[in-house]
Amino acid sequence: MKVLHVITGLAVGGAELQLRSVLQHTRHDADVVSMYNPGDVAGMIRSDGVRVRDLGMTRNTQISKLFQLRDLIRAGGYDVVHTHLYRACVYGRLAARMAGAEVVVSTEHSIGETHLERRRMTLGVRALYLGTDLCSDATIAVSDTVARRLVDWGMPARKIEVIPNGVDFGRVAFDAEARARVRAEHGIPPDAYVVGVLGRLDANKRFHLVIEAMAKLVGERTKLLIVGDGADRGRLEVLAREHGAAEHVIFAGERHDVAAMFSAFDLFVASSEQETFGLSVLEALANGIPVLYTTCPALVGIGTDRARQVPGDAAAMSREIAAEIAANRGRADEPAIRRAYGIEAVTERIDDLYVRLRERRAGAPQPVGSGRH
Known part of the structure; x- marks a missing residue:
């Protein structure tokens, strides 16, 4: 089948990188349209041999782009249109139905208790999302x-199919050479204990808690490595200085060599206030490092002693981090994560969903929710 993935943008982020991983393993022919901002992930996807087009939106309300996307879908003869993230869902689902696509699927990557992809859940946001859902056959919840x-x-x-994000274990495997290189690049001694965080630097990630928790723990042999960039970076840098820890709190900026950065860590801390999945936690476990997390829906029902939930306050987090530093547990495999979240199996479930929905459209009813767990 021919599948068109429509996504809001392709800057580095969890949903964007997950799309790339799915495209690398799908059995269907696939193209991608970015509504705007075809950032670094667009280049990665193109380097994999997948066509990426930029719709060139410059603001949220550009009705002309709805018709441009409709014409693109119609001209491409796509059997399935799969939308990702809010703006792409609103425009893409409508355009797909207008173009006569047989199957329309959405993936909901990031809905919190109070926000949808950093948008506050106003009545207008909800109305647009649920209204355009009428044009969709199914929504994948991660x-x-x-x-x-x-x-x-x-x-x-009945329209919801639970299919988790997948982990590409090869992409995040431990690399001893990369560990040494990253540490040398940032002036970190080979024998230092490195606590790491990774993600977009925004308020929801609460990296300020980790800085506060680490302030009295960092030193010549203990470092905090912050990987990512975003609007909160300036505030976090000021916070590190105010706590007298700036020398040992290292901002690596946005990086694409995820395996190398995980390999440089000895402990991963995920401090988000809200999460819809927790892919970075799984990637850290796949790299072999222990994890402390405040919330991670992906680990519900997964038995592991390599990850522990901790309170979302700096004092308690500091005690938990100190205990991990003292234990210095080293790396170990986590088979439970491999069984539950391998990218190959996850992509196969998505591919199979397309087929079931198309068969149902053709008059052979199939239960949409059969993939729930």
Whole structure:
């Protein structure tokens, strides 16, 4: 089948990188349209041999882009249109139905208790999302937590399919050479203990808690390495200085060599206030390092002693980090993560969903929600 993925943008982010991983493993022919901002991930996807087009939006309300996308879908003869992220869902689902696409699927990557992809859940946001859902055959929720939030928000449970994000274990495997290189690049001694955080630097990630928790723990042999960039960077740098820890709190900026950065860590801390999945936690575990997290829906029901949930306050987090530093547990494999979240199996479930929905459209009814767990 021919599948068109429509995504809001392709700057580096969890949903964007997850799309790339799915495209690398799908059995269907696929193209991508970015509504705007075809950033670094667009280049990565193109380097994999997948066609990426930029719709060139410059603001949220450009009705002309709806018709441009409709014409693009119609001209491409796509069997399936799969939308990702809010703006792409609003425009893409409507355009797909207008173009006569057989199957329309959405993936909900990031719905919180109060925000949808950093948008506050106003009546207008909700109305647009649920209104355009009428044009969709199914929505993939990346966790049971997301599925519950969608139902609470007003989406019919029968239209929801729970398929988790997948982890490309090869992409995040431990690399001893990369570990040494990254540490040398940032002036970190080979034998230092490195606590790492990774993600977009915004308020929801609460990296300020980790800086506060680490302020009295960092030194010549203990470092905090912050990987990512965003609007919160300036505030975090000031915070590190105010705590007298700036010398040992290292800002690496945005990086694409995820395996290398994880390999440089000895402990990963995920401090988000809200998460819909927690892909970075799984990637850290796949790299072999222990994890402390405040919330991670992906680990619900997964038995592991390599990851522990911790309170979301700096004092308690500091005690937990200190205990991990003292234990210095080293690296170990986590088979439970491999069994539950391998990218190959996850992509196969998405590919199979397309087929089931197309068969249902053709008159052979199939239960949409058969992939729930």
